[in-house]
Amino acid sequence: MGQDLFAIMTSNAEGGEGDAGNTGSWRVERPVINMALCTPAKKQKASCHLCWLYCPDGVISKDLEPEIIMEYCKGCGICAEECPTNAIEMVAESEFVEE
Amino acid sequence: MNVIDSGNVAAATAVKLAKADVIAAYPITPQTPLTEKLSQMIDEGEMDAEYVAVESEHSALAVCIGAASAGVRAFTATSANGLLYMSEQVHWAAGARLPLVMCVVNRGVGAPWTVWNDHQDSISQRDAGWIQIYVKDHQEIMDTTIKAFRLAEEVSIPVMVCYDGYYLSHTYMPYDVPEQEKVDQFLPPYHYKHTLTPEAPENLNSVTMPDTRKDIRGDAAPCYMDIRYNLHDEMIQSIEKFEAIDSAFQEIFERGGNPVVTPYRMDDAEHVVVAMGTLANQFKVVIDRIREESGIKVGVLAINLYRPFPIDYIIKALEGRKGVVVYEKALSYGNQGALFGDVKSALYPCEKRPVIQNHIIGLGGREIKTDTLYETLIASCRKADENSGITDTPNWVGLQTVEPTAAER
Structure with a gap:
């Protein structure tokens, strides 16, 4: 029907980390995981992973010791809010700036 | 049936x-x-x-x-x-x-x-x-x-x-x-190329940046202004598509034609009424009467496709006429009729620009009397013939309770 010749530009995109560019630069606070409190890290088995589930950007890995891709993490703090053991602390980015 | x-x-x-x-x-x-x-x-x-x-x-x-x-x-x-x-x-x-x-x-x-x-x-x-x-x-x-x-x-x-x-x-x-x-x-079954399915999940209309960015595969993704340009560009291409679709319809149903603008008694018309919707049909009776009773050669151009605006059709239909009179039931407040502004701007590049006048009529269901159309159209044609008393401001037809204007007060 010739539809392929139309709507050649839309902002439809595959889901995945980094779909909105390098959003890590937006971050004001950085999530830091305390593995001593993190349930899967502590138990050494697949469990909890609420941070992975709730992350709106899909940048937290589902590993026993979850990793956060700082290139895309916007620092929204949802993971810290959802973590049932308060293992995630939001730390000001200024803390990571070298003097 | x-x-x-x-x-x-x-x-x-x-x-x-x-x-x-x-x-x-x-x-x-x-x-x-x-x-x-x-x-x-x-x-x-x-x-x-x-x-x-x-x-x-x-x-x-x-x-x-x-x-x-x-x-x-x-x-x-x-x-x-x-x-x-x-x-x-x-x-x-x-x-x-x-x-x-x-x-x-x-x-x-x-x-x-x-x-x-x-x-x-x-x-x-x-x-x-x-x-x-x-x-x-x-x-x-x-x-x-x-x-x-x-x-x-x-x-x-x-x-x-x-x-x-x-x-x-x-x-x-x-x-x-x-x-x-x-x-x-x-009409073939619906098919939309970005159909959302669990097998191929997509972000629909996700945020765009002022500049282009890389998608998750590292390819350049279109950004807001480019996407909007594409919409505009393809809107204009839709005029041709609408013509083609009307032809396909005509082949099957044996009716249609002139889907973009519909001319009526335009062949020898020196003056043309431009209108949309039922108002354009009402004018057919009016101009039949004007032609018969006063001999003014006047025709009607009904604009069916208003957006995208068919500029080429307007130029083809109106260039070289003596006068164009736009009657419409809407306006851009503080300016003039929306259709009038559009028609006038379409005719700007023409060498032989007609005199163009604007009437606002029938707002909020105010009755549009055929006699009123008859009288105002004849007066407009005469004004165009003499090329005098033409203003760029819309004439409100059929006001009943006119208060003095702010300037007059």
Whole structure:
């Protein structure tokens, strides 16, 4: 029907980390995981992973010791809010700036 | 099959024949009987569709946006303040390039409240990125609504089919109802290339940056301004598509032609009336009488496709005429008639520009008397002949309680 010749530009995109560019630069606070409190890290088995589930950007890995891709993490703090053991602390980015 | 019924029933029947899968609409006068008819047809099993009862027009169009994104044909209809209440979603549907069809049963916009006809509601949405078609009779409501689905789906741009409240929505006129088999032949099943499925999840209309960015594969993704340019560019290409779709319709149903603009007695016309909707039809009688009684050679140009605006058609039809008189039921407040401004700007590059005049008429259902059209048109033609007393400001026809202007006070 010739539809392929139309709507050649839309902002439809595959889901995945980094779909909105390098959003890590937006971050004001950085999530830091305390593995001593993190349930899967502590138990050494697949469990909890609420941070992975709730992350709106899909940048937290589902590993026993979850990793956060700082290139895309916007620092929204949802993971810290959802973590049932308060293992995630939001730390000001200024803390990571070298003097 | 020939029937005698209302314009709203014609629209509902067209939507049934187009096999829309999802209807979401909120009742508002004078659109109400259209959606009532659709809900009745679905309830009685005459139509296989989902009718979603919603709490507002904003939700109605949001449901249609969701349905179309999920891969089914969706339809809604509204009027006046209902259209304005859904305005945010109107713009969204166009930017998202969803092939929706909406009937706008034209009514004046409050305040003050009016339920009667003018064109201010849909004209106020002319810049939203929808294709707008204004129809003139019941048969055109039927045929244009069916064509609108094919047009929307071929160019991935939503289409408004606008028809005059009461003049068409509530009056009964004879029209032909096409056979289902032929409509199926004309309108292929819905297919939308970005259909959302669990197998291929997508972010729909995700945030864009002022500049291009890399997608997750590292390829350059289009950004806002480029996407919007693409919409504009493809809107203009839709004019040709609409012509082609009308030809395909004509082959099957043996009626149609002149889908973009409809000329009447234009061959030798020195003066031309430009109008949209039923007003253009009413003028046929008026100019027949003017030609017979006063010998002024005058014709009518009905603008059917208002957005995209058919500039080339306007130039071809109007260049070299003595006078052009635009009558319209809407305006850009503080400026002039919307259609007048558009026609005037289309004619600017012409070498032989006609004298052009603007009349605002029939707002909020103010009666448009054939005698009034007759008298004002003759006066306008004479002014154009003498090329004197022409102003660039609209003339309001038929005011009844005129107060002194602020300047006069």
